[in-house]
Amino acid sequence: MKVLIVGREYPPFSVGGIATHTYYMVKHLRKLGVEVTVVAFGDPRASTDSEVFLSPASSLMETGATNLYKDLLLTWDIARLTSFTKKLLHEKHFDIVHVQEPYVGGLVTYDDRKVTTIHTTGIGDVKSILKTAGSPNPQVFKKTVFYVSLGYFMEYASIFTSKIIIAPSYICKQELVNMYKVHPSRIVVIHNGVEVPLNIPSKEEARKILGLPKDKVIVLTVGRHIPQKRVDLLIEAIYRIDKSVRDNVLIIIIGRGSETSFLIHLTEKYKLSDIIKFPGSVPHEEVWLYYSASDIFTLTSDKESAPMVLLEAASMGNAIVASRTGDYALMMRNGIDGLVFEPGDINTLTMFLEKLIVDADLRHKLSKNAKLFASRFTADKMARKTLKVYEKLITSK
Template sequence: MSAHTATTDHPLTVLLGPETYPPDVNGAAQFAHRLARGLHEQGHRVHVVCARPEPGPSSVAQDDGVVEHRLRSHRAFTHPYFRFCFPWQVAGEIRRVLDEVRPDVVHVQCHYIIGRLLVRESRRRGIRIVGTNHFVPENLEPFLPFPAWVLNRYRAVSWRDMVRVFGACDVVTAPTPLAVDDMRRNGFPDTVLAVSNGIRIADYEAHEGERPRPAGPPTVLYTGRLAVEKNVDVLIEALSLLPAELDARLEIVGDGEQRPALEKLARGLGVEGRVRFLGYVPDEELRAAYLRADVFCQPGTAELQSLVTLEAMAASRPVVLADARALPHLAEDGVNGWLFAPGDARDLAGKLALVLDAPPEERARMGRESRRKVAQHSFPRTLETFLRLYRGNRPEPARPSTARPRRIRRRLAALVR
């Protein structure tokens, strides 16, 4: 351990090692960027080692005080934007960065090339290492052109590799208790900690005096990447199954390789006039999209936390979420929304109808419950927790638990034709 990682409150030198970082658009990249900014704003010296987003040699640049070490990278031919580094090309660069920066702590956020090289070199130098896992093998499986038996083998090998790489860290975290339980079931020790990625809640709340959304057709919102594992096709199909008298609309904020197929699906189901593909939008437009929605839906089945769901909850929106991975941690049936059977468009339509057909005051109550629940995911709390971990102040890990949130059973009316 570095001599500077005692419990004193002096500014730290932190080296972050995310495998994905802006301009990449995903939850892990957003978390790493928010963490880098938050640490810098508190007066810490922050360096980031990540892949260069375009061809070219390794480079160093500053982003408003955060030093970015962008490593030479290559496009992954099976993925629309992910880039990876060849270890023999960047190992020397990583050693050079550690020599120059001399960090108090290294925080890796994936077990792939950058993460494993940082862990190996930091361990050899006695630098404190914190690891955060944002990854499950299912995240990449849609992009691997292999039969099921190969993917099953890949999944098992990938989990063992994660355990081995993160096993050299001083502390390992994951975004939710359910993600921690998943890691424990796949070989991680009981010492893994649940630490929320956190969001800046005020960034998504209505401003003082801001008018509520104008009257109009009820609106369902999805935000995020348009990727296979997000199952946005199920949401579009569910829209087509909603009662005609609801005249519900769907807004989709985000982009990705599935957009052409999703646009074709909307045309084929006859709902293209009720689906708006907005693409990527600036932060203020994103906030406005949350605030004008009647309900937020996340149909993805590989979410270790789902920052976009937390953002919608911060905007006081009811949520309808797939009953998969970490999403049940965020919704209680009948309290702030509903859970639906993953991949079941008819069940999703029924749950959406329960929200959209409810009186406005009932939707407002559910939105308030969402806002209450999201308070525990405030970014300042997340930042404070990681700073304690950086300094060697480790809290006791939570006991393993696979308990699901309380469900309120209701009989679904005949809301789906």
């Protein structure tokens, strides 16, 4: 079977979790004997016979502030990707085309052999952004305008031209049914899966490699700095924790985005710069070192679908503290697999963090159970379920 996968990002040119998801899926589809070709944006010099990168003219691969001129070139990049993909489909025989991001691949068509994965809906993200308190941000404003205009059109285009829609969570499926009026029979839920790299250093070794203190409780969060991630809640919670407890902790906030400057300013305002560190964007292979070095992983989002970072952290034995959003947090047994709080509930988040920081036995218990929870969601399972979707599509013709 030959499959063409089309998206915005693919390692080593990554922006968010979709690149990681695609990498895991491609790797394990290939292990199952599927011949996979990937088309995405990146440095063309890194292209191979099976992974082709187009140089972006627009800001679509940028995570920080962008200028209007490059923003306006987004339609040009979409047109280039669409044209290149159609040419590739014409020249080579593929059994399936799988669009990983409808915002760039919505206009790609391939008879009844197109599959689209919608990881999160634009309208759902807009609702989350509008609910998030905070001062106006030009980048957030531009993203909102995109979601309700070109993004909305591209989502519908990909839905309309696809035989099957894959959603990584039941929450995403519900949004597609309720907001986009997609018939439930066209949607297949396949949860994300992860693969722990071999030979990850131990906690002690990872801390030594990263230059982190060996005697602190390390709290980690990983993700784009955008409003709906609510990283400000973590900073606020740390500020509220008793100072005697706070002196024993180090907070690491990996990522960058439109909210990074605000988060750094908030840290400085609370005089927490000594214990809250911002490494910026970190290569994915290095993120695993941070997982290994950490004790607690937090996810404070107002909205999630099926966050890869939660699974990755849990698979490394981090005790999980997460807001009750996205399928994984909803599946977790509170107090057993992790500690789960309602989105925006700063008081409960503060209480959970303080409890975990001082209680090593509780951290150990949640660490053990987090590993068991994450073991249910492997990259191999994700790839096998995706392959079944492809086979169903081919045999139904």
